Amino acid sequence: EVQLVESGGGLVQPGGSLRLSCAASGSTFSSYWMHWVRQAPGKGLVWVSRINTDGSTTNYADSVKGRFTISRDNAKNTLYLQMNSLRAEDTAVYYCASPGVRDGYNFDLWGRGTLVTVSS
Amino acid sequence: QSALTQPASVSGSPGQSITISCTGTSSDVGDYNYVSWYQQHPGKAPKLMIYDVSKRPSGVSNRFSGSKSGNTASLTISGLQAEDEADYYCSSYTSSSTYVFGTGTKVTVL
Numbered sequence: 001e002v003q004l005v006e007s008g009g010g011l012v013q014p015g016g017s018l019r020l021s022c023a024a025s026g027s028t029f030s031s032y033w034m035h036w037v038r039q040a041p042g043k044g045l046v047w048v049s050r051i052n053t054d055g056s057t058t059n060y061a062d063s064v065k066g067r068f069t070i071s072r073d074n075a076k077n078t079l080y081l082q083m084n085s086l087r088a089e090d091t092a093v094y095y096c097a098s099p100g101v102r103d104g105y106n107f108d109l110w111g112r113g114t115l116v117t118v119s120s
Numbered sequence: 121q122s123a124l125t126q127p128a129s130v131s132g133s134p135g136q137s138i139t140i141s142c143t144g145t146s147s148d149v150g151d152y153n154y155v156s157w158y159q160q161h162p163g164k165a166p167k168l169m170i171y172d173v174s175k176r177p178s179g180v181s182n183r184f185s186g187s188k189s190g191n192t193a194s195l196t197i198s199g200l201q202a203e204d205e206a207d208y209y210c211s212s213y214t215s216s217s218t219y220v221f222g223t224g225t226k227v228t229v230l
Contacts, residue, residue, distance in 0.1 A: 105154035
C-alpha cells in the first residue's frame with residue numbers, strides 16, 4: 001500500500017517562503033492526482049491545491065493562488081508545495097493526499113501532516 | 121469558494137442512528153456525484169468513509185452510509201458506537217476544478 005510522508009514544515013516569518021515535500025512509497029505514485037490539504041489549529045480541513053499525473057495541470061484555492069506552487073517529480077516519487085509570501089493565516093498542518101486510484105475524486109490516502117507556523 | 125455547510129455538532133446514544141447534513145450549491149454538491157465524507161479523530165489524519173456520494177471503501181463499516189438530494193448530501197451512522205465519536209467532514213468537487221470541504225461536525229456519543 002502506498003504511504004505518504006510529508007516534511008519541510010517549520011517556523012517562518014510573515015512574507016517568507018517554505019517548500020514542503022511529500023514522499024510516496026510504492027511504484028504507483030505517477031498514476032494518481034496528488035493534493036495538498038491544510039488544517040489550521042482547531043479548525044476544519046481546507047483544500048489547497050492539486051496536480052495531475054504528469055504535472056501539466058494544476059489547480060489552486062483562491063486563498064493561495066499566485067503565492068503557492070504545486071509540483072511533482074515522478075522519478076523521485078515526491079510531491080512539492082512551494083509557499084511564498086506566507087501570511088499568519090497560512091499557519092496550519094499541511095497534509096498531502098491522493099485518491100489512491102486513477103480518476104478518483106476523493107482523498108483515500110493521507111500523510112500524517114507537517115506543521116507550518118507563520119509568525120514573527 | 122465558500123465551505124459547505126454542516127451542523128457544528130450532532131449527538132446520539134449508543135445504538136441510535138444519526139445523520140449529518142452537508143449543504144452546498146449547484147456548482148458543487150448539486151452538480152457532481154463526487155461527494156466524500158471523512159472521519160477525523162483528534163491528532164490524526166482524516167480517514168475516507170464514503171466516496172462518490174454513497175460508496176464505501178473496503179474496510180469501512182456498513183453502519184456508515186451516504187446519500188444526496190439536490191444541493192445537500194448526508195452521512196448516516198447507524199448503530200452508533202463509542203468509537204464513532206470524532207469530527208466528520210464532507211467534501212465535493214466543484215465546477216471550478218477545485219475541491220471544497222464542509223465546516224465540520226463534531227459527533228458525540230452520549
